[in-house]
Every structure is written in C-alpha cells, then in structure tokens.
Amino acid sequence: MKNIWSWILIIVISVFVFNNCLQKNVYNEMSKDQSFIDKLRSIYSSGNSSTWPKPTLDSKAVPHFSEIGHLPKIEYPLDNPYSSEKALLGKTLFYDPRLSGSNQIACASCHDPELAWTDNKTFSFGHDRQLGSRNAMTIMNIAYATSLFWDGRAESIEKQSHMPIEDLKEMNEHIDIATDKIAKIKGYEILFEKAFGSGKVTKEKIAKAIATFERTLVSPQSKFDKFIDGQSSLFSDNEVMGLHLFRTKAQCINCHNSGYFSNNQFENDGTALLGSKQQDLGRYLVTRNPDDAGKFRVPTLREVTRTGPWMHNGAFTPLRDILTFYNNGSPEAPKKKSTVYQGITLHSKKSEMLRPLNLTVKEIEQLEAFLGTLSTRMQRLTPPKLPE
Ligand code: HEC
Ligand code: HEC
Numbered sequence: 123m124k125n126i127w128s129w130i131l132i133i134v135i136s137v138f139v140f141n142n143c144l145q146k147n148v149y150n151e152m153s154k155d156q157s158f159i160d161k162l163r164s165i166y167s168s169g170n171s172s173t174w175p176k177p178t179l180d181s182k183a184v185p186h187f188s189e190i191g192h193l194p195k196i197e198y199p200l201d202n203p204y205s206s207e208k209a210l211l212g213k214t215l216f217y218d219p220r221l222s223g224s225n226q227i228a229c230a231s232c233h234d235p236e237l238a239w240t241d242n243k244t245f246s247f248g249h250d251r252q253l254g255s256r257n258a259m260t261i262m263n264i265a266y267a268t269s270l271f272w273d274g275r276a277e278s279i280e281k282q283s284h285m286p287i288e289d290l291k292e293m294n295e296h297i298d299i300a301t302d303k304i305a306k307i308k309g310y311e312i313l314f315e316k317a318f319g320s321g322k323v324t325k326e327k328i329a330k331a332i333a334t335f336e337r338t339l340v341s342p343q344s345k346f347d348k349f350i351d352g353q354s355s356l357f358s359d360n361e362v363m364g365l366h367l368f369r370t371k372a373q374c375i376n377c378h379n380s381g382y383f384s385n386n387q388f389e390n391d392g393t394a395l396l397g398s399k400q401q402d403l404g405r406y407l408v409t410r411n412p413d414d415a416g417k418f419r420v421p422t423l424r425e426v427t428r429t430g431p432w433m434h435n436g437a438f439t440p441l442r443d444i445l446t447f448y449n450n451g452s453p454e455a456p457k458k459k460s461t462v463y464q465g466i467t468l469h470s471k472k473s474e475m476l477r478p479l480n481l482t483v484k485e486i487e488q489l490e491a492f493l494g495t496l497s498t499r500m501q502r503l504t505p506p507k508l509p510e
Pocket of ligand 1: 216227228229230231232233246247248249254256257258259260261264267269270271272273279282283284286287291292293332336
C-alpha cells in the first residue's frame with residue numbers, strides 16, 4: 123500500500139515538473155518571437171532604410187532593384203509640364219462620354235475613383251456591353267510606370283490615352299471624330315484656351331490634358347509610409363512580420379520593389395495559360411520575341427487590396443489565393459505551357475525567381491496583413507461639370 127502511494131506521488135511530481143518545463147519552453151519561444159518582432163519594429167520604423175535587414179535578392183533581380191519606400195515626387199515630362207488648368211481640362215475629358223462612339227462611355231466608366239480607379243470586375247464591359255479580355259488596372263500612381271498596359275504596349279501616358287477611345291470593345295470612336303465632337307462643344311473652348319493658350323482643339327492636346335490629370339492621381343501617405351517614417355505603433359505584429367517576410371523569405375521584393383512596388387519589368391508569373399481558351403501571350407504580342415511569351419508587366423502593389431480581382435485576367439480572388447499560388451512556386455499546369463501562334467510554337471517559361479516558399483499559414487496571414495498597409499482610403503471625387 124505504502125509503495126503505491128509513493129509511486130502516485132512520484133508520478134504527480136514528474137507530471138508537474140514536466141508540465142512546468144513545457145510551459146517555460148513555450149514562454150521562452152514566445153518571448154523570443156516577441157523580442158524579434160520588437161527589434162524588427164524598431165529597425166523598420168527608424169526612418170532610415172539603410173539600417174534595414176538585407177533583402178533576400180535573386181542575382182537576376184539585382185539590376186532592377188531599388189528599396190521599397192515612399193513614392194518619389196512626380197516628374198512631369200518637359201513637353202507636357204503640369205498646370206492646374208490642364209489637369210482640370212484632363213479631368214473633364216476623362217469623365218466625358220462624348221469621346222466614345224455611343225456618347226455613353228467615359229474613361230471613368232472603367233476607372234472609377236470610388237473603386238480605386240478601376241472597376242472591380244474580372245473583365246470590363248465597354249461598347250455594346252462587349253467584354254474585354256484583360257482586367258482593368260488602376261490608374262493610380264501610373265506617373266511611376268515606364269510603360270502602360272499589362273503588356274507595356276503604350277510607351278507613354280500621352281500615347282496610351284487615344285487607345286481606349288479607338289478600341290472597338292471599349293469606346294469605339296475614331297480619334298479624329300472624337301476630337302471633332304469635342305471641338306464642336308462651345309464650352310470646351312475656354313478650357314482649352316486656359317490650358318494651352320489657344321482654344322483650338324487637337325487630339326494631341328486631348329492626350330496631353332488627360333495624361334496631366336492622370337499623373338496627379340498619386341496615393342496619399344499609406345499606413346506603410348507613416349510606419350517607416352517613425353510611427354512605430356501603427357503596425358500590428360503581423361504587419362511588421364509581413365513586411366519582413368515580403369523583403370526576405372517570401373522574396374516578393376525581387377519584382378515588387380521601389381516606392382512604386384514594381385520594378386517596371388516584364389516577368390512570367392506562370393499565369394499565361396498557353397494552349398487553353400484563356401491563353402494570353404502578353405509581352406510577346408508587342409515584341410514578337412519568343413522569350414517574352416506569357417510575360418506581363420509587374421504591377422504596383424500600392425492600393426492592391428482595393429483593386430481586385432487580380433492579375434492580367436482577373437482570375438485570382440480573394441487575395442489569399444495569390445499568396446497560396448506564390449507559396450507553391452507559381453505552378454503552371456503542364457498542359458498549359460505551350461501553344462502554336464501564327465505558325466510559331468511558343469513555350470511559357472516561368473521566371474526562375476519563382477519557387478516554393480515554404481511559408482506557414484501564419485506567415486501567409488502576415489504577408490496579407492502587410493499588403494493591406496499599402497492601401498489608402500476611398501476618395502470621393504466630385505465629377506466635373508461637363509461643358510455644353
Ligand atoms: C471599357 C473599359 C475601359 C475604358 C472605357 C477605359 N479603360 Fe483604361 N483600361 C481598361 C483595361 C481593361 C485596361 C488594361 C488593358 C490591357 O492591359 O490590355 C486599361 C488600362 C489603362 C491604363 C494602363 C494603366 C497601367 O498601369 O498600365 C491607363 C493609363 C488607362 N487604362 C487609361 C484610360 C483612359 C485615359 C481612358 C479614356 C480615354 C480609359 N482608360 C478608358 C479598361 C478601360
Ligand atoms: C518574378 C517576379 C515576381 C515576384 C518574385 C513576385 N511577383 Fe507578384 N506579380 C508579378 C507579375 C509579372 C504579376 C502580374 C501577373 C499577371 O498579370 O498575370 C504579379 C502580380 C501580383 C499581384 C496581383 C496584382 C494586381 O494588380 O492584379 C499580387 C497581389 C502580387 N503579384 C503579389 C506578390 C507577392 C505577395 C509576392 C511575394 C510572395 C510576389 N507578388 C512576387 C511578378 C512577381
């Protein structure tokens with residue numbers, strides 16, 4: 123009997139000691155994690171990005187790398203400098219459906235300020251409610267893009283602005299007819315005169331005014347901007363870890379870098395779906411270089427939580443699906459990697475920078491939390507009065 127009691131006592135004591143050790147261990151782990159996050163928080167919010175931990179960069183990414191941070195001051199081109207009168211004219215034209223064949227569709231129909239200057243649709247509809255084949259991108263911060271569209275086919279914002287007017291599925295109007303229609307509207311004369319010194323309406327002036335207006339659409343300071351400037355308590359622990367993962371283990375920074383969160387390069391993200399009904403050859407359609415089959419312009423991640431559905435084809439939603447896709451190394455279905463286009467066999471070659479990331483569920487959550495800090499609040503904009 124005595125023996126049994128001693129055994130019970132020994133077992134109780136061992137369980138107690140073991141449990142205590144376990145708890146201490148868990149506590150140690152936690153405080154280690156916490157002190158690591160505290161340290162990261164203070165470094166990242168120090169106001170000096172040269173003290174940040176080194177980014178994990180692929181050698182291929184180095185030539186196009188610059189550190190993430192604030193958006194620089196906008197530079198207006200020498201042949202199209204800023205004036206508030208020109209921006210106002212541009213804004214008016216941006217909202218004017220009379221630039222379209224049906225007099226019903228304006229730029230603002232698909233680039234709506236309340237929807238982060240996009241339309242939150244997989245594909246936009248335009249003339250006669252026809253669907254396009256690519257997702258409308260936000261025009262916020264395009265002043266920092268070195269080429270426009272998912273395939274970079276427009277070299278400047280000025281050149282881009284005529285394209286949707288002439289696109290049969292978008293505004294479906296010849297630019298000369300659109301220009302004539304604007305010229306016949308009496309109320310526009312004074313706006314052109316104030317913007318350009320003469321009331322004569324030309325298609326070049328229309329392009330310059332719209333581009334000037336678009337260049338003003340810059341994100342205000344985001345939570346990320348304020349955090350790195352020293353407001354250290356603005357970020358949750360998850361957001362701090364997400365920022366660190368973005369620059370290190372998850373390697374997003376290889377392509378999404380600079381204050382614009384894009385290196386303005388064309389990359390194959392494994393999304394081209396060659397050989398399927400949805401195939402999109404992307405950059406190849408512009409350069410005809412087989413190496414460019416399936417490459418798209420690296421999009422900005424500023425405002426990204428507001429601009430879904432995502433990717434050139436709007437195929438991804440919710441945002442978490444993109445993170446899971448990257449975590450799996452952006453896998454391409456073996457049957458959707460090649461196609462014959464105009465007699466030429468083309469293969470999609472996914473970027474070598476994309477490989478499985480081994481992120482835990484928690485880390486994916488943290489990365490997503492960080493992406494949220496790059497978005498700002500919805501802006502309500504009073505539409506301009508259209509001249510008569
Ligand atoms: C019917 C919907 C629709 C209309 C109307 C429309 N857009 Fe777009 N916009 C899109 C789509 C879709 C894309 C992406 C197309 C692509 O990449 O091939 C786009 C892309 C853009 C881009 C490129 C952004 C970037 O980051 O590269 C700019 C700039 C732009 N549009 C400005 C305009 C202007 C200016 C007008 C009016 C003259 C206009 N859009 C009218 C749907 C539209
Ligand atoms: C090899 C370069 C590269 C790397 C690395 C990369 N991206 Fe991308 N990212 C792209 C390209 C190119 C696209 C556009 C692909 C398309 O449209 O099909 C894109 C699109 C996106 C989009 C959709 C944006 C939109 O407006 O539709 C998100 C979100 C995104 N990336 C987040 C990330 C995150 C988070 C990481 C790190 C886990 C990452 N990216 C790593 C090149 C890259």
